[in-house]
Amino acid sequence: xxxxxxxxxxxxTKKTKHKKKQKLILDVEExxxxxxxxxxxxxxxxxxxIVVKPSPQRSKDYNKSNELWDRVHYAHPNGGWLYxxxxxxxxxxxxxxxxxxxIAGNIFKSERDLCSITMPVSIFEPRSYLxxxxxxxxxxxxxxxxxxxxxxxxxxxxxxxCCVILGLHNTVAQAxxxxxxxxxxxxxxxxxxxxxxCEQVCHHPPISAxxxxxxxxxxxxxxxxxxxxxxxxxxxxxxxxxxxxxxxxDGSKIVFTTPVLLLKGIIFGDRIVExxxxxxxxxxxxxxxxxxxxxxxxxxxxxxxFTSSKSNxxxxxxxxxxxxxxxxxxxxxVLCEVNGSWLGRTDFDDMTYISLKDGWHPVxxxxxxxxxxxxxxxxxxDLVQLKSGNSxxxxxxxxxxxxxxxxxxxxxxxxxxx
Numbered sequence: 001x002x003x004x005x006x007x008x009x010x011x012x013t014k015k016t017k018h019k020k021k022q023k024l025i026l027d028v029e030e031x032x033x034x035x036x037x038x039x040x041x042x043x044x045x046x047x048x049x050i051v052v053k054p055s056p057q058r059s060k061d062y063n064k065s066n067e068l069w070d071r072v073h074y075a076h077p078n079g080g081w082l083y084x085x086x087x088x089x090x091x092x093x094x095x096x097x098x099x100x101x102x103i104a105g106n107i108f109k110s111e112r113d114l115c116s117i118t119m120p121v122s123i124f125e126p127r128s129y130l131x132x133x134x135x136x137x138x139x140x141x142x143x144x145x146x147x148x149x150x151x152x153x154x155x156x157x158x159x160x161x162c163c164v165i166l167g168l169h170n171t172v173a174q175a176x177x178x179x180x181x182x183x184x185x186x187x188x189x190x191x192x193x194x195x196x197x198c199e200q201v202c203h204h205p206p207i208s209a210x211x212x213x214x215x216x217x218x219x220x221x222x223x224x225x226x227x228x229x230x231x232x233x234x235x236x237x238x239x240x241x242x243x244x245x246x247x248x249x250d251g252s253k254i255v256f257t258t259p260v261l262l263l264k265g266i267i268f269g270d271r272i273v274e275x276x277x278x279x280x281x282x283x284x285x286x287x288x289x290x291x292x293x294x295x296x297x298x299x300x301x302x303x304x305x306f307t308s309s310k311s312n313x314x315x316x317x318x319x320x321x322x323x324x325x326x327x328x329x330x331x332x333x334v335l336c337e338v339n340g341s342w343l344g345r346t347d348f349d350d351m352t353y354i355s356l357k358d359g360w361h362p363v364x365x366x367x368x369x370x371x372x373x374x375x376x377x378x379x380x381x382d383l384v385q386l387k388s389g390n391s392x393x394x395x396x397x398x399x400x401x402x403x404x405x406x407x408x409x410x411x412x413x414x415x416x417x418x
Contacts, residue, residue: 037189037366045191047142048360050159055345055352069344070355071313072169076272079295079314080264081172081343083271088174092123096266099231118402121395125175126387128377129227130186130198130208131365132177133240136167136258138362140212140221141190148218148248153286154335157321160246160254161281161290161338161346162354165317168342170362171261172273178383178398180208181405185375187368196365202226203409208240220247236263252285259294274314275342289329292319292338315343 056070076082083089125132143163150156180200188196193215201209201224211222225240239260246254259279265271274295281290295314318339322332340346345355354360367378377383382397 036369041364042191045364047145047192047363050142050146050162050353051358053352055347055350068313069316069341070357071315071341071344072356075313075315075341075343076270077313079312079316080272080274081169081315083172083174083265083273085174088123089265089271092174093267095120095123119176121382121386121391121398123176124386124394125173125177126383127177128180128184128186128380128383129177130180130184130200130210130377131188132173133198133208133210133225134186134188134196134212134365135170135173135362136164137212137221138170138190138365139163139166139360141192141194141214141363144212144219144221144246145214145216148214148250153252153283153288154321156248156252157254157281157283157288157290158336158348158353160256161292164256164258164279164281165292165340165342165346166354166356166360167362168259168275169356174271178377178380179206180377181380181401182408183375184377184380185373186377187372188365189368191364191366203405207242218249221245222247231266234264234266236266237261238263252283254281254283256281259292275317279317287324288321288335289324289332290319290321290338292317294342313341313343315341317342321348 074082074084140163143159143166147156147159147163150159182200182203184200186196186198190196195213195215196210197213198208198210201207205226205228207224207226209222209224211220213220221244223242223244225242225244227238227240229236229238237260240258243255243257246256257278257280259275260277262274262276263271264274276294276298278294279292281288281292283289294317296316296318297311298314316339318337320337321335322329323335324332326332336349338346338348343356345357346353368376372378380397380401382394382401385391385394385397
């Protein structure tokens with residue numbers, strides 16, 4: 001009997017008990033700070049139980065009250081996460097106009113690489129991107145650990161998919177992180193003792209390497225991604241391009257990719273975060289594969305004016321888990337369908353595995369105190385100044401480090417020619 005099946009039966013025996021529901025934290029768009037270890041929190045920590053239940057009855061048409069897919073109230077009626085921090089939006093739009101003026105409007109003619117544009121420190125949060133990238137994986141200690149103990153390959157893959165989907169809403173922080181310097185590192189621990197290691201391994205293009213190691217060595221998660229960010233004039237896209245590899249203690253391996261983030265309303269209108277394109281999951285050991293398509297039936301505003309039919313919100317996704325038995329994927333056996341909303345519920349066939357309204361909280365991360373390297377991002381002078389509330393000195397230090405990094409890059413380039 002699988003772990004998930006046990007949880008299904010366990011949930012049936014608890015119907016008479018009314019547990020107080022956890023309230024969903026919806027302030028993930030606010031700037032975050034790494035905290036120091038809290039012994040009491042560590043001692044009292046218990047991972048949230050994964051309870052699989054039958055999917056609620058879904059209405060045929062999209063319901064504007066967000067009842068479809070159990071979407072949270074911060075979800076925009078048409079789809080995506082709606083930002084509510086209007087003060088931050090106003091500040092960012094002022095800077096966007098300055099950037100547009102500085103490049104003489106060419107930003108509207110072609111995509112612009114945001115990594116090449118210097119940003120003022122006023123829109124930054126006191127974190128490095130090396131820490132920020134872990135936001136997506138803050139549910140690993142729960143789902144990957146349970147997946148490592150799951151014997152059924154199909155159920156294991158479902159848990160990995162749930163972990164990634166659940167992490168997407170945790171990535172919508174509105175403030176910008178500091179770009180890592182070559183050789184910069186980040187070390188931390190999840191509250192359960194799981195270790196985190198990140199390093200900036202390439203300056204141009206910007207590539208970050210990372211790994212998460214379970215304290216009981218049940219799984220080892222690692223990957224490296226090239227961060228790409230494009231400014232399209234009215235929107236911004238962001239994506240860490242690269243494979244993520246999850247290896248379990250029994251030797252099996254799952255490789256997955258993540259979707260592209262789309263930030264709309266840069267200059268005017270509602271500020272909305274969406275995810276587009278696809279996410280793929282491949283169980284290399286057991287020949288299982290899943291491709292999730294985000295916003296599979298997009299409609300432009302012109303098309304929406306001439307049709308009365310209602311559709312799923314843009315945060316909807318759909319896919320299938322198949323068993324690779326043929327070179328032609330279309331001829332492979334379909335094991336189950338996957339659909340839902342990354343701002344609501346995730347269903348596999350007629351069973352719900354996760355719902356944001358069930359009170360899922362990201363697992364707390366603590367910074368390493370004594371074991372951290374001198375290259376750890378927490379020692380960066382600009383980040384330290386911003387964290388202490390001194391924006392002026394933070395801007396000075398940020399400029400100094402950028403000049404130094406450009407100088408080092410020039411020296412490396414000269415040395416490579418010899």
